[in-house]
Structures are given as C-alpha cells and as structure tokens.
Amino acid sequence: MLPDSVRIVEVGPRDGLQNEATIVPTPSKIEFVNALVDAGLTEIEVTSFVSPRHIPQLGDAAELAGALSPREGVRLSALVPNARGLERAREAGIRRIALFTAASDTFTEKNIGMTVARSLTVFGEVAHLALEMGISIRGYVSTAFECPFEGAVSPQRVLEVTEQLLALGADEISLGDTIGVAAPTEVERLIELLRRRVPLGRLALHFHDTSGTALANVVAGLSLGITTFDASAGGLGGCPYAPGAAGNLATEDLVYLLQRMGIHTGVDLGRLAQASAIIERTLGRRLPSRQLQRLGAASAAETRNRSATRGTSREAGGGDVAGDPAAGTPTRPR
Numbered sequence: 368m369l370p371d372s373v374r375i376v377e378v379g380p381r382d383g384l385q386n387e388a389t390i391v392p393t394p395s396k397i398e399f400v401n402a403l404v405d406a407g408l409t410e411i412e413v414t415s416f417v418s419p420r421h422i423p424q425l426g427d428a429a430e431l432a433g434a435l436s437p438r439e440g441v442r443l444s445a446l447v448p449n450a451r452g453l454e455r456a457r458e459a460g461i462r463r464i465a466l467f468t469a470a471s472d473t474f475t476e477k478n479i480g481m482t483v484a485r486s487l488t489v490f491g492e493v494a495h496l497a498l499e500m501g502i503s504i505r506g507y508v509s510t511a512f513e514c515p516f517e518g519a520v521s522p523q524r525v526l527e528v529t530e531q532l533l534a535l536g537a538d539e540i541s542l543g544d545t546i547g548v549a550a551p552t553e554v555e556r557l558i559e560l561l562r563r564r565v566p567l568g569r570l571a572l573h574f575h576d577t578s579g580t581a582l583a584n585v586v587a588g589l590s591l592g593i594t595t596f597d598a599s600a601g602g603l604g605g606c607p608y609a610p611g612a613a614g615n616l617a618t619e620d621l622v623y624l625l626q627r628m629g630i631h632t633g634v635d636l637g638r639l640a641q642a643s644a645i646i647e648r649t650l651g652r653r654l655p656s657r658q659l660q661r662l663g664a665a666s667a668a669e670t671r672n673r674s675a676t677r678g679t680s681r682e683a684g685g686g687d688v689a690g691d692p693a694a695g696t697p698t699r700p701r
C-alpha cells in the first residue's frame with residue numbers, strides 16, 4: 368500500500384551548498400530559500416551553525432537565518448554541532464535543529480572529530496538545552512548502509528544509534544545513504560528491522576544518487592510505509608567520496624516520481640525548477656537533476672518555437688539557439 372502523501376525535507380541550502388566548491392553569496396541564498404518556499408516546500412534545512420573555518424560555504428549562517436522571515440506552515444531548520452552552535456541558531460530565530468552523527472566511528476571521527484558515542488554525549492547536552500528553549504530536534508544517522516572507510520554497516524548498529532538519538536528527544540531520524548550505494552533490498556532489510564522498535568512516522572530516508580539507485584530506494588521505502596524523504600533542489604551538492612559523481616537525490620526528480628505515482632507532495636515542479644535556476648546562475652553550471660534538465664530543455668524549445676513563428680528566418684536559423692544556455696553543451700566540470 369502506497370501513502371497518499373509524502374513530506375519532503377529540502378536539504379539543498381545546507382547539505383547541497385556545503386558540498387559545492389563555490390561560496391554562494393548570502394543574497395542568492397535568501398532568494399533561493401524564498402523560492403523553495405514559493406514552490407511549496409514546507410521543511411527546509413537552511414544552513415549549519417558550524418565554525419566558518421570548518422565550512423566556509425555556510426559561514427553566513429547567522430546572517431542568512433536572520434534574514435529569512437518566518438512564514439505560516441513553513442519550518443526552517445539548521446544543523447548545529449554543539450551548544451555554541453545552538454545558541455547562535457536560537458539568536459538567529461531558528462526553531463528546529465538537526466544533530467548529525469553516523470553509524471560508523473571512522474566516518475564521524477573524520478567528519479565531526481568525535482566517535483559516535485562521544486557525539487551522542489555532546490548531543491545529549493545540546494538536546495536538553497534545545498528542548499528547554501522549545502526548539503525541536505531532527506537527528507541524522509549517516510552511513511546507514513555503508514561507510515566509505517569501514518565498508519558495510521550492520522542494520523543493528525543503525526537501530527542502536529537511531530534509538531539513542533530518539534532517547535535524546537529527537538522527533539525524527541533521517542537515515543542517510545551517505546555514499547549512495549544502497550539497493551532497495553538493503554532498504555527493506557533496514558526498515559524491516561527498525562520498524563519493530565521505532566514508529567515508521569519517526570523515520571526519514573536520505574538517499575544519494577551516486578550509483579543511480581536513489582529513486583528505486585525511495586520506492587522501496589514508500590512500499591514499507593516511510594512517508595518522509597530528504598532531497599536537494601537540482602541535486603545540489605556532489606559526492607565528496609566520488610568527485611564528479613551525483614550526490615543528493617534531486618528534489619525535482621523525487622517530486623516528479625511521486626506525482627506520477629499519484630502521491631501528493633504539495634510542491635509545484637515548475638516553481639521548484641525556478642528556485643534551482645537561481646543557484647545554477649550563481650554557480651555558473653547545470654545541476655544534475657534530470658527533471659530540471661528536461662524542464663530547461665522544454666522551455667528552451669518553447670522559446671525557439673515562439674521566435675520561429677514570430678521572427679524572421681534569420682532568427683529561426685539557429686543563431687539564437689546557439690547562444691541559448693539551455694541548449695548549449697553542459698558546463699559541469701569533470
């Protein structure tokens with residue numbers, strides 16, 4: 368049985384932009400987030416309150432969060448690494464935080480400088496403070512299928528970390544296929560185990576499309592009753608473990624699949640593509656989302672047709688088309 372509707376958590380402004388080499392200026396980020404809200408996304412992770420030395424791409428966290436005005440029915444969240452990050456997030460008006468750990472120690476040590484156990488101790492304090500402030504908490508369990516350093520991760524280990532994050536007061540746990548290698552059978556095995564101990568409504572799935580399996584994994588999750596999925600507009604953010612490969616599942620591709628399956632998302636695909644176009648312009652390259660490319664190609668063809676019917680033969684002869692960025696060769700660096 369498939370669900371009637373799905374919640375999408377948009378992670379492009381945080382997870383996507385932190386993995387882009389180019390630092391996007393704050394005004395473009397503000398425009399991007401507002402456009403995502405206009406497209407109908409109601410849960411957006413906008414930034415991370417880490418040290419700007421650590422992730423310069425998100426060094427404007429306070430400025431960005433402070434500049435986004437709250438809108439009815441829209442929840443803007445931010446990742447925080449510690450109590451200081453929480454305090455900065457609260458001052459900037461953030462009412463929902465995300466805590467990031469993983470199911471493998473080598474990954475967390477390289478990523479956040481702590482073992483999984485140590486991260487849960489630190490987050491215990493952060494979670495306590497957050498809940499006292501009336502700030503809600505989402506937890507991430509990264510490397511939920513495979514670790515780039517340790518290899519396969521046992522579902523039992525993912526269950527343990529998930530339960531520990533829930534015990535700290537997180538109301539939702541996002542399970543991440545960090546290196547984008549999982550297949551639907553592995554999603555089934557993991558969810559079958561977790562559902563014995565954790566309500567399905569508390570679980571979200573966060574897929575990367577590095578191996579082209581993300582949408583197949585979404586369908587596996589849907590058929591097991593998962594109704595929350597993370598995605599990144601345009602497929603923003605590459606894969607740090609496979610340079611040049613796709614990272615986050617593109618929100619456009621997820622929305623297209625769900626709509627086509629008759630599942631409500633509340634997201635307008637055309638408007639979403641307009642939001643992603645803001646970032647494409649800033650980065651100066653095409654983003655990997657298939658639907659974004661399809662919509663871009665369709666609107667370029669429409670423009671060509673319009674100028675062909677209205678214009679002179681010279682206009683329709685291809686001179687304009689060659690200068691049309693949507694019709695040109697991809698500029699994505701290898």
Ligand SMILES: [Zn+2]
Nearest residue numbers: 382573575615
């Ligand atoms: Zn991701």
